[in-house]
Amino acid sequence: MSLSESGKCIEVKQVTKAFGKKVVLNDVSLDVKRGEIFGLLGPSGSGKTTLVRLITGLDEPGSGSISVLGEQMPKLGILSRIGYMAQSDALYGELSAMENLQFFSSLYGLRGHLLKERIGEAAELVKLTDDLKKPVHEFSGGMKRRLSLATALTHHPEVLILDEPTVGIDPVLRKSVWKELDVLREKGVTILVTTHVMDEAEKCDRLAMIRDGKVIALGTPAQLKMDSGSETMEDAFVAYGGGQA
Ligand SMILES: Nc1ncnc2c1ncn2[C@@H]1O[C@H](COP(=O)(O)OP(=O)(O)OP(=O)(O)O)[C@@H](O)[C@H]1O
Numbered sequence: 001m002s003l004s005e006s007g008k009c010i011e012v013k014q015v016t017k018a019f020g021k022k023v024v025l026n027d028v029s030l031d032v033k034r035g036e037i038f039g040l041l042g043p044s045g046s047g048k049t050t051l052v053r054l055i056t057g058l059d060e061p062g063s064g065s066i067s068v069l070g071e072q073m074p075k076l077g078i079l080s081r082i083g084y085m086a087q088s089d090a091l092y093g094e095l096s097a098m099e100n101l102q103f104f105s106s107l108y109g110l111r112g113h114l115l116k117e118r119i120g121e122a123a124e125l126v127k128l129t130d131d132l133k134k135p136v137h138e139f140s141g142g143m144k145r146r147l148s149l150a151t152a153l154t155h156h157p158e159v160l161i162l163d164e165p166t167v168g169i170d171p172v173l174r175k176s177v178w179k180e181l182d183v184l185r186e187k188g189v190t191i192l193v194t195t196h197v198m199d200e201a202e203k204c205d206r207l208a209m210i211r212d213g214k215v216i217a218l219g220t221p222a223q224l225k226m227d228s229g230s231e232t233m234e235d236a237f238v239a240y241g242g243g244q245a
Pocket residue numbers: 019022024042043044045046047048049050051087196
């Protein structure tokens with residue numbers, strides 16, 4: 001079936017991954033539909049980053065399969081269609097924000113006028129337009145996270161994969177990052193985001209709850225709460241056997 005027929009942007013099928021004897025992902029299956037914000041919710045160590053790295057093609061599953069935009073991963077040729085923001089910021093502290101954006105954008109082949117335009121657009125979206133000339137080592141943690149998000153956006157990816165984009169960010173900025181994600185979704189970008197924060201999970205169109213490398217529940221926030229008879233996401237997570245996130 002073609003991508004447009006299935007409407008699936010990311011397909012994870014029966015994926016297992018172990019590091020040595022430690023099984024980190026155990027028979028994980030999920031689909032992310034085109035144009036939705038899909039969350040991976042789970043406590044630290046539950047396997048979210050490992051799964052995200054497999055989806056971006058940075059690592060390979062032990063068994064099972066993963067496809068993104070209809071292509072079997074890992075596949076080098078598809079990286080220009082994916083924006084990836086890792087958990088730790090991979091920025092150059094001595095360079096200015098502008099120079100960082102220029103460097104990362106040039107890896108995607110952006111040059112000249114288009115490069116300038118895209119940097120302006122991404123900086124605007126993450127509200128860093130007035131800080132572009134500052135060296136990144138003078139940035140706060142939140143500014144670095146927003147700059148990392150901008151570096152993942154300049155090539156206009158169809159799929160955005162964000163590993164804990166709001167970690168270390170205060171509640172006000174966190175809200176603004178989620179607003180930005182909503183804007184991107186409205187533009188048709190598909191977003192996969194990991195979090196261990198319950199109120200962020202609530203903002204996703206659908207989410208998978210992960211515990212010890214297994215998907216313990218999957219659905220819309222409303223469905224998950226209703227099916228488990230819970231008032232809050234936190235209670236739903238506990239009800240599905242997740243314990244404390
Ligand atoms: N390269 C590796 N070698 C060995 N063990 C690893 C490796 N990468 C991850 N792990 C282990 O896999 C488990 C899942 O880690 P992972 O980083 O995927 O979890 P997570 O849910 O993203 O957690 P966090 O929110 O803290 O980032 C952990 O027990 C971790 O120690």
